[in-house]
Amino acid sequence: MTMHPWTHPQSQQMQLVAIPKLVLNALARGEAVDDAHSSLITPYLAGVECIGLWRMRSEQIVDTPSDAPWVTRLIIVPGVDGAVGIAGFHGAPDGAGMVEVGYRIAPEYRRRGYARRALETLLSVASASADVQIVRATISPENHPSRSLVDGYGFTEVGEQWDEEDGLETIFEVAARGSGAA
Template sequence: MTITSSPWVHPEPSQSQLHLDVVPENVLHALAAGESASFVPRFVSPYLAGPECLSLWRMRSGQIVDTPTDAPWITRLMVDPRVTAPVGVAGFHGAPDDTGMVEVGYRVDPLLRRRGYARRSLETLLAVAQGHPDVRTVRASISPENTASRALVSSYGFVETGEQWDEEDGLEIIFEVSAG
């Protein structure tokens, strides 16, 4: 399986119409520059254009300039066809590393949490990882205080493997699961 810019759909479309769409490169760079006012709701919501997500856009914008092959892997828009604007973002932190590890990340608009969007996005990301021959391990790094996210990954077989210090987010607990 090759990773493309096509939308990633939920592995059980009868359960969820949520899909993960690539953020167009011009939109990604504009969000990183704080220039989102002209975008239609199809690409941004107040949350995605707000200060909580600015460092994410800056990081990913720089990443695809430095490593263009990461573009189809990284942060995608969570799209629920019943909602006007994206409900959040989800994707991998990049292409698989030399050991076959990919790390998942997801954020849901605080006004839309507790509706299953993170769960459905994680299911989609796991299906993508399982379908790619270069992926052997899926990782999630989560703040110790984020009990909802820790419970979510644990429910999909992720196990705690250690901890790390993230310059932006502080202490994170590392969870991993086999992609096989």
């Protein structure tokens, strides 16, 4: 896995761009980012809704540097100022070949297809990796838009879990297409 941008599989209309370590660390501390990246970081991404994620991912890539190319990326759409949200995996594939997807779209950009295109991009990346067998999504039972989204891509409910940050979550999984998974 590389830090190169991930492009939507059917178009060039979206890229998932890796967040440089220095930018990730600044976001985790609630500080301003360098000038080269400041135009991409919106108030939503620098705000209270995302700071916990930045702190977690900043610590994660210190503890497990090999996760860096897999984790949260900026969703960049041509013609839109700043990132419309974030998407990525929770880490590199685990021992069973499972990766978990995650995505957040800024409120002003929701219901425009950006989460769908981000998920399609993540599924394409997972499918292209020989190390990925299963793609997982964990979703709050009240998050009906995300539940509807994963239903459209063959995810099936396999259980539930309690997440310390997010509370009760339903677990959905799908085989990574092209990975040889059944």
